[in-house]
Amino acid sequence: MNVLEVADLHVSIGRTDIVRGVSFALEREQTLGIVGESGSGKSMTVLAATGLLDAPGARVGGSAILRDDRLGLARLIGASPKALRRVHGDAIGFVFQDPSTSLNPLLTLERQITESLEAHRNLTRRAARTRALDLLSAVGIPTPENRLDAYPHQLSGGQRQRVMIAIALACDPGLLIADEPTTALDVTTQAQIIDLVRDLQEQRGTAVVWISHDLGVIGQVADDVIVLQQGQVVEHRPIVELVDAPAHPYTQVLLAARPRLGGSPPPPVDDSGAVLLDVANLDVRFPVSTPTGRAQIHAVRDVSFQVRRGTTLGLVGESGSGKSTIANALTGLVRANGSATLEGQPLLGKVPRDRRRRLAMVFQDPFSSLDPRIRAGDAVAEPLRVHRLRPGRHRERVAALFDLVRLPTAFASRFPHELSGGQRQRVSIARALALEPDLLILDEATASLDASIQAQVLGLLRDLQQELALTYLFIAHDLAIVQDMSHDVLVMQEGVAVEYRPAGELFADPREEYTQRLLAAVPPERPRAARSGR
Amino acid sequence: MRSGSPRALFVFLGRRLLYSAVVLFGVLVVTFAIVQLVPGDPIRLALGTRFNQDAYDALRAASGLDRPLHEQFVSYVTGALTGDLGVSFRSGQPVTLLLLERLPATISLALVGVLIALLISVPAGIWAGLREGRLADGIVRVTSQFGVSIPDFWMGLLLITLFAGVLGWLPSSGYAPLAEDPAGWARRVILPALTVGLVAAAILTRYIRAAVLEVAHAGFVRTARSKGLAPSVVTGRHIVRNALVPVLTIVGIQLATILSGVIVVEVVFAWPGLGRLVYDAVAARDYALIQGAVLLIAVMFLVVNLVVDVLYAVVDPRIRLS
DSSP states (O other), X not given: OEEEEEEEEEEXXXXXXXXXXXXXXXXXXXXXXXXXXXXXXXXXXXXXXXXXXXXXXXXXXXXXXXXETTTEEEEOTTOOHHHHHHHBTTTEEEEOSOTTTSSOTTSOHHHHHHHHHHHXXXXXXXXXXXXXXXXXXHTTOSSHHHHTTXXXXXXXXXXXXXHHHHHHHTTOOSEEEEESTTTTSOHHHHHHHHHHHHHHHXXXXXXXXXXXXXXXXXXXXXXXXXXXXXXXXXXXXXHHHHHHSOOSHHHHHHHHHSOOTTOOOOOOSOOSOOEEEEEEEEEEEEEEEETTEEEEEEEEEEEEEEEETTOEEEEEOOTTSSHHHHHHHHTTSSOOEEEEEETTEEOSSSOOHHHHTTEEEEOSOTTTSSOTTSOHHHHHHHHHHHTTOSTTXXXXXXXXXXXXXXXXXXXXXXXXXXXXXXHHHHHHHHHHHTTOOSXXXXXXXXXXXXXXXXXXXXXXXXXXXXXXXXXXXXXXXXHHHHHHHOSEEEEEETTEEEEEEEHHHHHHSOOSHHHHHHHHHSOOSSOHHHHHTO | OOXXXXXXXXXXXXXXXXXXXXXXXXXXXXXXXXXXXXXXXXXXXXXXXXXXXXXHHHHHHHXXXXXXXXXXXHHHHHHHHTTOOOBOTTTOSBHHHHHHHHHXXXXXXXXXXXXXXXXXXXXXXXXXXXXXXXXXXXXXXXXXXXXXXXXXXXXXXXXXXXXXXXXXXXXXXXXXOTTTOHHHHHHHHHHHHHHHHHHXXXXXXXXXXXXXXXXXXXXXXXXXXXXXXXXXXXXXXXXXHHHHHHHHHHHHHHHHXXXXXXXXXXXXXXXXOHXXXXXXXXXXXXXXHHHHHHHHHHHHHHHHHHHHHHHHHHHOHHXXXX
């Protein structure tokens, strides 16, 4: 029996067609994965099909029919708001991407879990509280009785997502919509949430629609997969078949672009082994002001490492591990103790300008790291102007830099909003290279990009390292791309360097328990369905 | 405040009190300096044409200006803390008494004004915020822009013309103490309170509308809708509560501004508030009275800010349970 049947779904806003004729069906206990890159219409498809779309001016066509044990048949497209409210929260539960914004900061967890029980089941306050307690323990919140009266800010990101799942499952819905539920989480937390949803699904027989940009995650959860490209289904098949024999060229691109463990960087350009950056006993604390007073965060604790000229040091760890703080200390953005030298010359404290420019940085978000009112060419020329280099010859230099990052020279006159995410990140790289730095710090430089674009930018970075004999400090949370890029790897956990070894050794034989956990949490290349024989 | 330790709340309030004390000390230094730094001799200026040497010496001794600076400061601070703000240079009456006489009129006008402002702006701001871009939103936006732009004396005159002149429902001006003549007070407070209230309402409406707009797009509002909650619950429990937290600050500023005296409105309505007292004191170069009034206004700002901070802690668990 199908829980949800969607036929010929269309969504358009103004004159733009965002979803163009999507159809699928879903049975009890089945998980349908929907995969595609940003802008492919994944979320729009599912929100429109379930009647939760809240985009002014959006027109939805086609049909979506829900079969629920209690409520019977319900048409979701074209239904009245009242009819949809009966279904939402009762027959369909939702989990969204960012657990830090999807919970109400002013209400207790109990209130947020019991709201839908009161709305749909008319439970008394006391009965709802008991149910909330059961749900919190079902989603693995430790000491749930103490957590009922807690507020979201008192929980970690992973715990918040567990609470979100408890809210979604409160009324035991037959259908769970999970919209990128692990994208904002660390890799170890992601693995826990995947397991949790699978367990709950098995116990309750829930059908799940799981949306993700990450084929690795989809491989771990889905039975069938829909590949969406520009609002159209290009492939709809069981996950194992899709991974083993992708039929559509776009699926092949997605599969080829997905970061996979097992790669290795090209051999270093310069194998003299000369040390370029030498960091010893780096220690960073910063004061943070909380509403109740000042506190200190010990962000980096006594970290030492070296980067050899022409090589890449990968810096990995989960959020809050101190990776970016190290980059900020080296570039003088935060104050640090200890020592850091670039070819013997100190980098910490007051440093002459022309030594500063031997380090350049590329940031994560290509949307916020370029000034929206400055043309791409001017952004690249700005470091030259600031450091008074090559006066009168900026235009030639900018053209050469655009060539270097494989962008047409004509793009120099474009504003950031006229460029795609990948193109913007190429501009950021060109800007970083403008001063011919010795060391390039790449702080999650590809983390915001779609997998296919990420693969291209990583390829560019590898080529540039070869061409220009560059040295990289490569900061990332994704172990697969770190393996693709790095000659040495430093693993950080809560400000401490837990393992620091040549990349080949570390990935082949991780010594520390934490490194092992990180590696184990990376979604395996083979879909889970292939291994469990489903 | 059921979970977590209430300690965080006390630490928070303790810090706020300490902060207020530091600001209060700074205010004392500045107000003390007013009299010391005025060009010329304040006593002579205050006496004006009534100047003779005996009167001069007597006033100078009475106000303590003949003593060394540090002694004057210590006695000023101890006096201020015990409610003794010296005597008015002009009338010779205690400054504290002159200020206290004006407080009931000022406080009652401010509270009624802010109440009116809230009664108008909260529904209007929420209504417009939930209907972004539609006709209702446009009407509220244009009306509030009108309210922000119109000068308060003009608003006052229009209200007098309408309610006192054309309709004849209310007296055009004057004041009656609340304790002695509640009905008379009520009839007379309405027009000035409406004048300050409408101006404040226009400002508040714009803030509330913007706050509602922002919260309406938040992730947790989508979560609330995904639970199938009734629109009234989504709006009341999820949107409005979160939107009104930052608005508290603006309400506090509006209240403190009206408390510190709305001179033009007080003049138009012959309302004996602080604003007119300060205006008269400045015109008469009565520095002792100016000093006392500035101190009182500063203290009222501090108290309002403290109350706003406490309210923040009450409504926002992130502050009370961090």
